[in-house]
Amino acid sequence: MGLLNKIKKTKHHNEWLDKKTPDVVERKIKGIVLAIDPGTTKSAYTLYDSDKHKLIEFGKINNEELILKLIDFRLHTEYLAIEGMQNYGSAVGKSTFTTCIWIGRYLQRWEDIGGESKIIYRRQVKSFITPGIKSNDSKIRTALIDMFPATGLDSKGNPSSIGIKKSLGPLYGVSKDVWSALAIALTFCKKTVNFEKNSQSWKK
Secondary structure: HHHHHHHHOOOHHHHHHHHOOOOEEOOOOOOOOEEEEEOEEEEEEEEEOOOOEEEEEEEEHHEEEHHHHHHHHHHHOOOOEEEOOOOOOOOOHHHHHHHHHHHHHHHHHHOOOOOEEEOHHHHHHHHOOOOOOOOHHHHHHHHHHHHHOOOOEOOOOEOOOOOEEEOOOOOOOOOHHHHHHHHHHHHHHHOEEEEEEOOOOEOO
């Protein structure tokens, strides 16, 4: 209860939601947001600072561990964005339903500790991160890399947003489902960033 006492419960602010289409965030979210790409046994997450446009923490861990960490994340942010499931008409298996259960558990826990949560669907991510094209995970990853400054160097000495161990970029260590969690965070914040080639400056 010690950590819980540090958290002030806040009112649910519905004004930042579009009443007609509640699955769309209508204004740019400022500050820090926790984003989760949920899975059957493990989930990827990012703690993203929208104001500074940088990752504070990220990883992929067991669901039981992540749900316990939510109270720690709540000390940093009011907002949770999590990917939701959509029915495309295809048959689904047990793993899909298990993931849905975990989505519900994350949302309930976040609400219990006074946070605001938002479900972000894959179609929203594709539309926001890679607008106007037929998207997939590879194209989303490429677009995300272009959204961060190339402050590191790759193995050939070229500017890179990822970099290498000796010359880290802002996305160093991001892999697999963490890319999806980052895309969810940016979509939630409605963050649009365009970097000029070989430049550390960025435009909102």
